[in-house]
Amino acid sequence: MNDTGAAAGGIGAVALGLVILMYQIGRWRGGDPTPKVHFFAGVALAALLFLGGGLFGVMGGAAAAFGDGVGTYALEGATGAIAKAGAAGPTGGERVAVGGAIAGLCLLALYAGLIKSGRADLREPLIRGAAVGVFLGASAGLIGMALGLIRTSGNTIGNILIHTI
Numbered sequence: 249m250n251d252t253g254a255a256a257g258g259i260g261a262v263a264l265g266l267v268i269l270m271y272q273i274g275r276w277r278g279g280d281p282t283p284k285v286h287f288f289a290g291v292a293l294a295a296l297l298f299l300g301g302g303l304f305g306v307m308g309g310a311a312a313a314f315g316d317g318v319g320t321y322a323l324e325g326a327t328g329a330i331a332k333a334g335a336a337g338p339t340g341g342e343r344v345a346v347g348g349a350i351a352g353l354c355l356l357a358l359y360a361g362l363i364k365s366g367r368a369d370l371r372e373p374l375i376r377g378a379a380v381g382v383f384l385g386a387s388a389g390l391i392g393m394a395l396g397l398i399r400t401s402g403n404t405i406g407n408i409l410i411h412t413i
Contacts, residue, residue: 264276265383285371289355291385296352296402298382327393347406354409 272287361373 250288261383265380268376268383269380269390272373272380280373282369282373286359286379289359289372290374290376290379291381292353293355293359293374294378295385295413296348296355298378347403347410348410350406350409351402352406354406 276284290331359374363374
């Protein structure tokens with residue numbers, strides 16, 4: 249992808265995110281009775297599950313660790329020499345995403361239970377919040393920075409859940 253395509257995609261994502269955000273603000277100003285916390289929970293879900301790691305980061309880290317293991321095994325089997333570079337293990341980026349993914353999955357399970365138990369009105373603000381989180385969080389700026397704080401907090405909460413259970 250060239251620089252022009254990347255810039256157009258980024259501008260398009262920001263524009264779409266702002267359009268969805270303005271639609272949600274218009275609903276709130278128009279008297280939407282759904283509490284705002286459900287929209288922001290959708291933004292948090294996007295930050296924890298999709299942006300900066302989350303489930304995709306965990307899957308990518310697992311694939312990288314698996315590939316590293318296969319490569320080390322093949323190298324040692326073919327040459328008989330110990331691969332010192334692979335002995336250090338993965339760089340650790342995927343471990344950071346595990347806590348956030350677990351916190352995100354817990355939040356997702358909470359909302360799945362709420363929606364299935366008769367609160368179908370929560371589905372739309374949650375999806376709109378997740379869309380705004382993905383579109384605006386993928387770009388730089390204040391919302392991208394705020395989503396970074398959500399990911400960091402989610403990783404901390406997820407790590408607490410991992411180590412106490």
